[in-house]
Amino acid sequence: MIQFILKRLIGLLFVVIGVTFITFTMGYFAPDDPIKQLLGQHYTQEAYLQLKHAYHLDLPFFQQYYNFLTGLFRLDFGLSFQSKGRAVWDILKDGVPVSVELGLWALVVQLALGIPLGIYSAIKARTWIDTTNMLVMLIIYALPSFVLATFAQIALVSLDTSIPGLNWPVSNWGTPWHYTWTDIQYKLVPILIYGAAGFAYYARLARTSMLEVLSQDYIRTARAKGLFEKAITFRHAFRNALIPLVTVISVSLGFLVSGAFFIEHVFNIPGIAETTLTSVGASDYPVIQATTVVLAIAVVFGNLLSDILYTVVDPRIKSE
Amino acid sequence: MRSGKKITTMLLPTLLCLFGVLLSACGGGAVPGGAGSTNTTKADASQQVYRWAFRLPDIASFDPGISTDNTSIQAINMAFTGLVQLDEQLNIKPQLAESYDVSDKGLTYTFHLRPNLKFSDGKKLDANDVAYTIDRALSPEINDQSGVALTYLGLIKDAPERTTGKVKSVIGTGVIVKDPNTVVIKLTKATAYFLGALTYPTSYVVEKSVVEKYGNKWTDHLADNGGQGGDGPFKVKEYNHTTGIKFVPNDNYYGKKPQLKEVDYLPYKDRQTSYNSYLADQVDITDIPLPQVRQAKSRPDFNQNDSLTIFYIGMNYKVKPLDNINIRQAMALALDRDTIVKAAWQGAYTPNCHIIPKGQYGYNPDLKCPGGSDTHGDKKKAVELFEKGLQEAGLTRQTFPQITLTYANQSPEAANEAATEVQMWKSVLGITINTTSISQNTMYTQQAQTQGKDGPLQMWLAGWGADFPDPEDWISLQFGAGAPNNAYNYGDNNSSSVANQKDLQKQMLAADVMSDKAARLKTYNKIEQQLVDDVAWLPIYQRPDIRLVKPYVIGLKFSAASFIPPDSWANVYIAQH
Numbered sequence: 001m002i003q004f005i006l007k008r009l010i011g012l013l014f015v016v017i018g019v020t021f022i023t024f025t026m027g028y029f030a031p032d033d034p035i036k037q038l039l040g041q042h043y044t045q046e047a048y049l050q051l052k053h054a055y056h057l058d059l060p061f062f063q064q065y066y067n068f069l070t071g072l073f074r075l076d077f078g079l080s081f082q083s084k085g086r087a088v089w090d091i092l093k094d095g096v097p098v099s100v101e102l103g104l105w106a107l108v109v110q111l112a113l114g115i116p117l118g119i120y121s122a123i124k125a126r127t128w129i130d131t132t133n134m135l136v137m138l139i140i141y142a143l144p145s146f147v148l149a150t151f152a153q154i155a156l157v158s159l160d161t162s163i164p165g166l167n168w169p170v171s172n173w174g175t176p177w178h179y180t181w182t183d184i185q186y187k188l189v190p191i192l193i194y195g196a197a198g199f200a201y202y203a204r205l206a207r208t209s210m211l212e213v214l215s216q217d218y219i220r221t222a223r224a225k226g227l228f229e230k231a232i233t234f235r236h237a238f239r240n241a242l243i244p245l246v247t248v249i250s251v252s253l254g255f256l257v258s259g260a261f262f263i264e265h266v267f268n269i270p271g272i273a274e275t276t277l278t279s280v281g282a283s284d285y286p287v288i289q290a291t292t293v294v295l296a297i298a299v300v301f302g303n304l305l306s307d308i309l310y311t312v313v314d315p316r317i318k319s320e
Numbered sequence: 321m322r323s324g325k326k327i328t329t330m331l332l333p334t335l336l337c338l339f340g341v342l343l344s345a346c347g348g349g350a351v352p353g354g355a356g357s358t359n360t361t362k363a364d365a366s367q368q369v370y371r372w373a374f375r376l377p378d379i380a381s382f383d384p385g386i387s388t389d390n391t392s393i394q395a396i397n398m399a400f401t402g403l404v405q406l407d408e409q410l411n412i413k414p415q416l417a418e419s420y421d422v423s424d425k426g427l428t429y430t431f432h433l434r435p436n437l438k439f440s441d442g443k444k445l446d447a448n449d450v451a452y453t454i455d456r457a458l459s460p461e462i463n464d465q466s467g468v469a470l471t472y473l474g475l476i477k478d479a480p481e482r483t484t485g486k487v488k489s490v491i492g493t494g495v496i497v498k499d500p501n502t503v504v505i506k507l508t509k510a511t512a513y514f515l516g517a518l519t520y521p522t523s524y525v526v527e528k529s530v531v532e533k534y535g536n537k538w539t540d541h542l543a544d545n546g547g548q549g550g551d552g553p554f555k556v557k558e559y560n561h562t563t564g565i566k567f568v569p570n571d572n573y574y575g576k577k578p579q580l581k582e583v584d585y586l587p588y589k590d591r592q593t594s595y596n597s598y599l600a601d602q603v604d605i606t607d608i609p610l611p612q613v614r615q616a617k618s619r620p621d622f623n624q625n626d627s628l629t630i631f632y633i634g635m636n637y638k639v640k641p642l643d644n645i646n647i648r649q650a651m652a653l654a655l656d657r658d659t660i661v662k663a664a665w666q667g668a669y670t671p672n673c674h675i676i677p678k679g680q681y682g683y684n685p686d687l688k689c690p691g692g693s694d695t696h697g698d699k700k701k702a703v704e705l706f707e708k709g710l711q712e713a714g715l716t717r718q719t720f721p722q723i724t725l726t727y728a729n730q731s732p733e734a735a736n737e738a739a740t741e742v743q744m745w746k747s748v749l750g751i752t753i754n755t756t757s758i759s760q761n762t763m764y765t766q767q768a769q770t771q772g773k774d775g776p777l778q779m780w781l782a783g784w785g786a787d788f789p790d791p792e793d794w795i796s797l798q799f800g801a802g803a804p805n806n807a808y809n810y811g812d813n814n815s816s817s818v819a820n821q822k823d824l825q826k827q828m829l830a831a832d833v834m835s836d837k838a839a840r841l842k843t844y845n846k847i848e849q850q851l852v853d854d855v856a857w858l859p860i861y862q863r864p865d866i867r868l869v870k871p872y873v874i875g876l877k878f879s880a881a882s883f884i885p886p887d888s889w890a891n892v893y894i895a896q897h
Contacts, residue, residue, distance in 0.1 A: 031759075031762070032759055032761050032762070033761055033765075036761040036762075036764050036765055037760075037761050038466065038467065039467050039468075039764070040388070040764065042388075042467060042468050042471055043764040043765065043767070043768055044768065044804050045768060047467040047468075047470075048467075050460075050464065050467065050483070050484065051464055051467050054460065054464035054465075055464075082380065083378060083380060083381070083561075084380050084381040084383075084386050084387070084465050084466060085381065085383075085386065085465045085536060086381075086561070090561070091561070094560075094561055094562045095562065098562070150592075153593070153596050154596065156596075156600065157596045157599045157600045159600075167601075168600075169597075169600070169602055170593075170596050170597055170599075170600040170602065171588070171593050171594075171596065171597045171600075171602060172563075172597075172602070264589070265589055265590050265593070266590065266592075266593055267593065268587075268588050268589055268590065268593045268594075268597070270377065270562030270563065270587075274377065274589055275377065278377065278589075283761065
């Protein structure tokens with residue numbers, strides 16, 4: 001197992017280098033120019049050349065890439081153009097924990113609600129319960145998160161704040177990883193909204209996966225043996241139905257952190273997802289590169305985790 | 321059946337919640353968080369907290385030497401001050417300086433500092449700190465982070481050489497410390513706008529020991545030692561890049577002390593979220609999203625001031641037939657600015673023909689739109705002038721060349737504006753103007769490239785925000801001979817009126833250095849009217865700052881530059897509510 005993890009970690013290194021090369025090349029050849037963005041209405045050719053030199057953007061491509069790569073190993077992603085002169089590492093350090101917190105709690109909501117609902121639907125397949133459940137899940141899944149988030153926020157604004165208990169914050173995040181009542185008030189709605197789209201997806205996926213397993217021969221054999229339905233469902237079917245779910249969950253881990261753009265935007269949450277997108281608009285390449293690398297690492301770790309989880313869920317799968 | 325009941329009970333709350341959310345969100349009714357309180361009795365000390373929402377995830381920089389955006393400057397204005405600053409009416413007033421003298425035919429400024437000045441940490445502030453600050457702002461290390469030091473301090477002797485590193489310091493040459501209370505600034509050119517440029521934060525005094533101790537990250541340590549680094553009415557209690565800035569009064573401030581006990585400067589990424597948070601009483605002031613402006617204007621807590629920002633259409637004099645004055649005027653008169661603002665900008669902005677904006681020195685209330693019209697234009701006259709222009713240019717509507725209007729693609733409203741204008745030209749003048757969109761960055765580049773050439777830009781939508789409230793920033797900097805923003809090629813073209821344009825450029829140079837304020841105003845007004853008649857710019861609207869402010873925030877008054885002068889904070893307090 002250790003050997004397997006080590007191999008994967010070495011693989012990770014190459015993936016990250018590959019990702020940096022692609023992101024860097026795209027940034028280098030992109031038509032927009034961060035120095036022009038920086039100068040704005042004060043653009044002159046002289047000022048432009050002076051700043052380009054100051055930011056070492058006049059160096060040849062490979063030298064710039066070499067500088068970027070060596071900086072990366074020192075956790076030095078350079079300086080942001082948009083947040084004038086602020087180290088990109090500082091921006092990540094502030095934003096990533098918040099996005100991870102939001103993403104993880106949303107995942108908990110998604111799994112805790114989605115999988116039981118999906119499995120229940122599978123057990124009750126082709127009954128009115130299953131149909132209603134799946135229809136509702138489809139509606140929730142189809143509703144974009146920004147629509148849900150906006151409606152939820154307007155609903156909160158409409159609450160009569162003079163009534164005790166209804167004075168509920170409509171924006172911001174509270175203290176990261178702290179859970180006083182005030183913090184919970186800030187965090188609950190964004191987490192539920194972010195969880196909503198995902199839980200409907202997991203419910204549908206769990207149902208399909210469970211249905212497939214329930215139609216297998218060994219389940220029929222178990223039933224023929226006279227086993228209780230509960231034992232069949234949970235001991236025999238559930239574990240096998242988890243395999244495709246594990247794949248999806250692990251891969252989505254990386255995106256969970258960076259995918260909360262709308263939620264972070266609408267609820268004014270100081271995470272990294274929105275920073276990534278605003279930096280694209282501002283041609284802030286150091287930030288774009290850094291967040292892409294973080295995302296790549298998260299996705300690779302997600303994959304690694306899914307491989308490990310496979311062996312736990314199904315001992316027949318060997319990590320080697 | 322039992323399990324059926326269970327699933328229903330599981331689903332029901334979810335469904336109910338969802339429908340509840342949707343229903344309440346769709347419902348109209350009374351607007352929460354509305355005004356109503358007119359009580360001006362001061363609330364308890366514990367309530368003297370002003371929660372100020374700004375629309376950005378973080379300020380771009382807290383360093384006065386680097387910052388160029390309004391959001392950062394608003395924060396800087398709380399904790400730093402300069403030799404001279406603008407009051408609420410945008411008059412230049414001594415600030416750190418008690419007085420100043422101008423000598424040597426306007427080439428030498430001597431500033432006499434107030435006695436016993438201190439930074440917020442109690443350390444002494446004197447002329448050496450002023451000199452250090454100006455030299456630091458011009459240094460390549462600082463200037464290279466924004467590239468604008470020369471815009472504000474470029475008149476100082478050796479300043480350009482300092483930004484490139486050719487000279488190691490301007491202290492002793494451009495900035496001379498005569499004694500701890502007197503600092504002398506030597507200029508290379510006498511102008512009337514140097515003090516205006518000095519009101520910009522680039523030269524606001526920073527504490528050398530703090531800057532040197534923490535290097536590039538010094539602004540992250542402004543809250544250390546009980547608040548340090550600046551000398552403004554407030555000091556920093558807490559600065560977090562994600563949750564904002566907390567200011568508390570600076571006991572060592574030399575002016576009138578604020579009544580507020582705390583100002584929370586809170587970042588909001590989205591205008592709508594900030595607006596909703598205001599309605600939910602989470603903040604005391606908010607921007608208004610464009611779609612909400614019409615509704616918000618009828619609220620008693622609606623607040624607006626003229627902002628020194630004008631949006632216009634640029635027309636390249638080197639592009640035929642845009643060099644013909646009758647065609648230029650016809651195109652201006654064909655536009656109904658009021659309709660454009662309503663159609664594209666929700667009526668939020670002010671239709672305008674002026675080049676120098678309302679709210680600052682130099683504004684001319686008697687200015688007439690091209691051809692003596694008003695902001696609605698004049699369709700009949702437009703057609704007459706257009707026919708005349710076509711004849712002079714030897715053209716017909718059929719042979720009218722392909723002209724392209726370029727706009728920056730950063731907002732759907734700009735696209736609407738361009739479409740509305742093109743439609744007006746089509747319906748009034750019978751010509752088709754093409755449109756194309758480019759990024760804002762490319763727009764800046766192409767504007768610079770268009771100078772002296774007939775392209776890439778022919779006509780384009782652009783805006784200008786004042787660097788400092790002096791007419792020079794709107795007139796000479798835009799239309800002067802060789803001015804960095806003269807992409808319209810005013811005075812550098814083959815039109816029949818180029819001699820008059822060149823003459824006007826000479827008048828601009830003269831106005832820039834006039835010391836008699838009234839005479840200078842008159843001269844600029846005359847120049848501006850001529851520029852408007854020439855359609856040097858085709859101004860469309862002036863953008864005001866619009867916001868909602870809780871009625872219990874008493875005494876809050878923004879200047880037209882959207883700032884609150886340091887001593888005006890003493891008038892602001894929270895009333896009982």
